[in-house]
Amino acid sequence: MEKSERNRRIGAYVAPYRGLFAMGIAAMLLMTAANLAGPLILRSIIDDSIPRADMRGMALRALAFLGIIAVSGAITYVGSIVVARLGLNVVTQVKNEVFGHLLTLPVAYFDAHPVGELMARVESDSEKVKQLFSEIGITLITEVFFFAGVLAVCFSLDPAITIWIAAALPPILAFVILFFDRLRALYDKSRKMWARISASVAEFVQGIEVLRAFDRVAWAESSLDETARAKRANDVRTSFLEYGAMSGLGFLVGPAFMAAIVVVIAPKILAGAMTLGTLLVFLEYGRRLLEPIMAIAENVRGFQQARVSLDRIFAILALEGEPGSAAGIACAPHAFERSIDFEGVWFRYREDSWVLRDISFSIPKGSTIALVGPSGSGKSTAVSLLCRFYDPQRGRILVDGRPLGELGLPEWRRRIGLVLQDAYLFPGALVENVRVYDDAIGEDRVRSALDAVGASDFVDRLPSGLRSEIRERGSNLSGGERQLVAFARAIAFGPEIVVLDEATASVDAQTERRIREGMAGLLQGRTALVVAHRLSSIVGADEILFMKNGAIAARGSHEGLMKGFPEYAELVRLQFPEAAAGVGNARG
Numbered sequence: 117m118e119k120s121e122r123n124r125r126i127g128a129y130v131a132p133y134r135g136l137f138a139m140g141i142a143a144m145l146l147m148t149a150a151n152l153a154g155p156l157i158l159r160s161i162i163d164d165s166i167p168r169a170d171m172r173g174m175a176l177r178a179l180a181f182l183g184i185i186a187v188s189g190a191i192t193y194v195g196s197i198v199v200a201r202l203g204l205n206v207v208t209q210v211k212n213e214v215f216g217h218l219l220t221l222p223v224a225y226f227d228a229h230p231v232g233e234l235m236a237r238v239e240s241d242s243e244k245v246k247q248l249f250s251e252i253g254i255t256l257i258t259e260v261f262f263f264a265g266v267l268a269v270c271f272s273l274d275p276a277i278t279i280w281i282a283a284a285l286p287p288i289l290a291f292v293i294l295f296f297d298r299l300r301a302l303y304d305k306s307r308k309m310w311a312r313i314s315a316s317v318a319e320f321v322q323g324i325e326v327l328r329a330f331d332r333v334a335w336a337e338s339s340l341d342e343t344a345r346a347k348r349a350n351d352v353r354t355s356f357l358e359y360g361a362m363s364g365l366g367f368l369v370g371p372a373f374m375a376a377i378v379v380v381i382a383p384k385i386l387a388g389a390m391t392l393g394t395l396l397v398f399l400e401y402g403r404r405l406l407e408p409i410m411a412i413a414e415n416v417r418g419f420q421q422a423r424v425s426l427d428r429i430f431a432i433l434a435l436e437g438e439p440g441s442a443a444g445i446a447c448a449p450h451a452f453e454r455s456i457d458f459e460g461v462w463f464r465y466r467e468d469s470w471v472l473r474d475i476s477f478s479i480p481k482g483s484t485i486a487l488v489g490p491s492g493s494g495k496s497t498a499v500s501l502l503c504r505f506y507d508p509q510r511g512r513i514l515v516d517g518r519p520l521g522e523l524g525l526p527e528w529r530r531r532i533g534l535v536l537q538d539a540y541l542f543p544g545a546l547v548e549n550v551r552v553y554d555d556a557i558g559e560d561r562v563r564s565a566l567d568a569v570g571a572s573d574f575v576d577r578l579p580s581g582l583r584s585e586i587r588e589r590g591s592n593l594s595g596g597e598r599q600l601v602a603f604a605r606a607i608a609f610g611p612e613i614v615v616l617d618e619a620t621a622s623v624d625a626q627t628e629r630r631i632r633e634g635m636a637g638l639l640q641g642r643t644a645l646v647v648a649h650r651l652s653s654i655v656g657a658d659e660i661l662f663m664k665n666g667a668i669a670a671r672g673s674h675e676g677l678m679k680g681f682p683e684y685a686e687l688v689r690l691q692f693p694e695a696a697a698g699v700g701n702a703r704g
């Protein structure tokens with residue numbers, strides 16, 4: 117990202133908190149001034165008050181010294197709060213924007229970016245951005261102020277010695293930066309090992325039944341143990357380096373630096389060219405100079421990482437949302453009068469291979485079209501195109517002769533009742549799962565939707581009826597019950613069109629019957645496109661499209677295809693042995 121562009125965007129985040137930002141900077145400047153003033157007051161006590169035996173002056177200066185310490189403590193406190201608040205405000209805004217924006221992105225984006233990874237990335241990136249606006253920002257700014265201030269005061273006291281000191285600093289800074297780089301690499305390694313351990317634990321816990329059943333618990337334990345040992349070894353090395361090098365710097369470099377100052381200044385004092393008080397100022401500043409050096413070195417890398425994080429966040433924000441999702445695209449309330457038509461539709465997810473090739477078919481209003489065929493032949497993809505989760509690369513989908521792309525996306529989707537193969541249920545009350553948290557849909561409508569799909573009796577059996585809690589992914593319902601809830605959800609939204617991807621899992625005869633009845637309720641009086649896996653849905657359809665390798669290999673009625681298309685007859689024979697008993701039975 118262009119530097120100026122990045123700065124402009126950062127500015128935009130800070131702009132609403134200009135006041136806080138200004139207060140933070142002012143606090144840092146005051147703090148620096150107070151820190152610089154301390155040694156200067158000591159100098160005037162030593163050089164001025166003591167030789168003149170001026171007790172009053174000495175007491176006043178000592179009081180001023182104490183006052184400055186107190187004031188600088190208070191300013192530090194206020195400044196930290198102000199800056200922390202700034203960081204929190206900015207990060208909240210960044211996260212809101214990113215999560216809000218993610219929800220508008222096309223489905224294809226989530227194909228390429230697994231949700232877990234995406235969330236972890238956004239979370240850690242925004243955390244780094246928060247640090248940039250709080251800890252890292254504060255430290256870098258105050259320490260740079262202090263560093264510049266020290267050099268300026270020293271220069272005004274004795275330019276020659278200051279130049280000597282300044283010359284010694286770059287090698288120390290370089291050493292410290294290298295040291296922190298090494299330390300950070302070790303920390304990163306440790307973090308990655310930790311991520312691996314916690315991912316393994318999560319996987320092992322989720323797969324505990326498999327591990328137990330196949331007697332692999334001991335293997336799981338030893339594999340965890342191995343990673344944990346490696347992490348421990350790495351952590352030991354890290355601590356060794358951290359504390360070893362830190363104390364080395366503190367005990368060796370620090371005193372050596374001060375000794376060098378004394379060696380350079382002592383002759384000047386003896387020659388009467390410099391006072392003791394000035395020596396004290398140099399020593400005091402020299403001692404404290406190591407702090408900003410360490411702090412700057414430690415935070416420079418954090419600063420760079422935060423910039424990378426910011427760029428990644430800006431990259432997500434720069435992605436385009438779904439086409440046509442902007443409000444305001446007109447869509448007549450009853451645009452669908454005659455038919456939906458796929459016209460020579462070609463589609464591919466990736467450059468290398470077409471998933472749909474030249475698909476053409478029509479869904480007349482009120483009819484049910486069934487898609488059948490081997491798995492991977494493109495049935496679900498055709499359904500996704502109808503819902504406009506993706507747009508075809510060639511050809512078009514028309515609604516009463518109008519291209520789908522010209523209809524407003526939200527309006528179009530509102531006409532569709534979608535039932536996916538793996539019906540997703542949110543953890544929460546059953547009623548909310550049916551109306552997807554849309555309060556405009558009253559409980560009576562939820563109930564009649566459940567009635568229509570024949571789910572009322574199972575709902576009544578639940579401990580709190582409509583208010584019963586559904587666990588994550590609906591794990592406390594049976595597969596058949598989840599399907600019925602998904603049907604009811606589709607109906608509750610009063611769709612004109614039903615798009616249904618039937619579950620492939622086989623169910624017992626009783627559940628099968630309930631699902632069949634539920635489906636009849638769902639399809640009643642509606643236009644439907646069904647990826648069919650049940651014989652009843654296939655037989656009940658007005659037209660069956662047999663798909664193979666992304667193309668429609670044959671179409672017609674069940675009877676016609678059974679007679680005229682051996683591959684279809686074979687598929688039916690394999691999947692539904694009971695069909696041999698006769699088509700009439702399957703209809704019932």
Ligand code: ADP
Pocket residue numbers: 227465466471489490491492493494495496497498
């Ligand atoms: P069906 O519903 O007939 O089983 P699909 O439409 O699900 O077939 O899949 C058709 C082909 O497209 C398959 O080869 C599948 O691997 C591929 N495919 C499906 N979804 C995606 C996706 N999100 N990204 C990439 N390829 C996909």
